[in-house]
Amino acid sequence: MQLNKNSEDSIPLKGRLFVVSGPSGAGKGTLVSAALEMLPNLTLSVSATTRNPRPGEVEGVNYHFKSDQEFDELISTDGLLEWARVHQHRYGTLKDQVNRALSEGQDLILEIDLQGYRQIRDHDNEVISVFVAPPTLEELERRLVHRGTESKESIEQRLCTARVEMEAKDSYTVVIVNDDYETAAKELVDFIDENKTKEQ
Ligand code: 5GP
Numbered sequence: 001m002q003l004n005k006n007s008e009d010s011i012p013l014k015g016r017l018f019v020v021s022g023p024s025g026a027g028k029g030t031l032v033s034a035a036l037e038m039l040p041n042l043t044l045s046v047s048a049t050t051r052n053p054r055p056g057e058v059e060g061v062n063y064h065f066k067s068d069q070e071f072d073e074l075i076s077t078d079g080l081l082e083w084a085r086v087h088q089h090r091y092g093t094l095k096d097q098v099n100r101a102l103s104e105g106q107d108l109i110l111e112i113d114l115q116g117y118r119q120i121r122d123h124d125n126e127v128i129s130v131f132v133a134p135p136t137l138e139e140l141e142r143r144l145v146h147r148g149t150e151s152k153e154s155i156e157q158r159l160c161t162a163r164v165e166m167e168a169k170d171s172y173t174v175v176i177v178n179d180d181y182e183t184a185a186k187e188l189v190d191f192i193d194e195n196k197t198k199e200q
Contacts, residue, residue, distance in 0.1 A: 015108055018107065018127075020132060023162030044111070
């Protein structure tokens with residue numbers, strides 16, 4: 001199949017929207033990076049957030065870092081496809097970015113939380129969604145402790161959110177258990193590849 005044909009008699013292509021969610025520490029970021037490397041027509045949506053950049057994070061690459069006032073403006077001007085408060089900060093998907101990518105025939109992947117997924121699903125029943133789960137909650141706790149970036153309190157909070165998210169995992173199109181990274185990455189790539197841009 002030829003993608004992005006522009007001749008007048010061709011049928012326009014539209015990109016597909018993928019959502020990936022999963023508890024903090026389940027490894028969704030690493031799996032999404034693997035998918036982006038393997039699938040050239042897949043792009044990552046860069047969210048807006050009110051949280052401060054972590055060391056090494058770059059404006060426009062990891063996030064669009066916004067003040068509270070700027071985020072309020074995005075909401076009031078209807079600039080966000082969805083937004084949610086996660087662990088004290090606000091995060092949202094920029095509407096312009098999504099519309100541009102999809103109309104150009106690019107597949108777009110949103111790495112967002114359960115609240116954001118629910119908002120998108122309510123408006124777009126074609127959204128394809130993936131839940132990345134840890135093998136067990138005990139293993140998730142072990143990974144969060146091992147990562148060494150979170151306080152005890154923050155780990156407790158993340159585990160609490162994880163329990164809520166895990167209960168909703170069956171509302172996603174597919175669940176990938178990230179036990180072995182290589183296997184999980186292949187599962188994600190194969191799944192997205194199977195659902196890649198099709199002629200409308
Ligand atoms: P972090 O601060 O660790 O980068 O992200 C914290 C959480 O916010 C993660 O679960 C991540 O998936 C979620 N998140 C990131 N961007 C968005 C977004 O645009 N919308 C929503 N709803 N959640 C997001």
